[in-house]
């Protein structure tokens with residue numbers, strides 16, 4: 001992440017990360033979408049080869065996600081704080097609370 005933050009500030013030529021950063025959210029987002037698809041496909045593959053492939057594609061997806069954060073000037077600490085804020089709240093409970101908030105705002109004038 002420190003390397004990617006430096007790339008975002010300095011934009012050296014000959015860097016793949018610089019090329020992505022210069023393409024902005026659209027270019028980085030397209031790679032994230034592509035790598036997410038590849039991760040899903042790899043995870044469905046069986047055996048040790050499928051496992052290794054999944055690790056490889058997860059690395060690609062995480063790298064491109066980190067590039068998006070660097071492009072937005074967001075640190076990993078900020079994401080860690082968001083995850084810490086969620087700690088202990090089940091996704092099901094969080095979703096139920098959100099749906100109940102939406103129902104209330106629909107019934108209130």
Ligand SMILES: N=c1c2ncn([C@@H]3O[C@H](COP(=O)(O)OP(=O)(O)OP(=O)(O)O)[C@@H](O)[C@H]3O)c2ncn1[C@@H]1O[C@H](COP(=O)(O)O)[C@@H](O)[C@H]1O
Nearest residue numbers: 003004007014015016017018019031034059060061063064
């Ligand atoms: N961790 C990574 C990393 N993971 C994946 N990739 C690149 O992400 C791309 C993945 O895209 P694909 O698999 O689709 O490969 P491709 O078809 O060649 O890619 P496209 O031309 O279609 O974009 C490949 O070019 C990989 O080399 C990465 N590139 C860089 N890093 C890290 O970022 C650092 C800085 O890299 P540079 O900015 O390029 O010097 C490196 O030292 C690494 O630590």
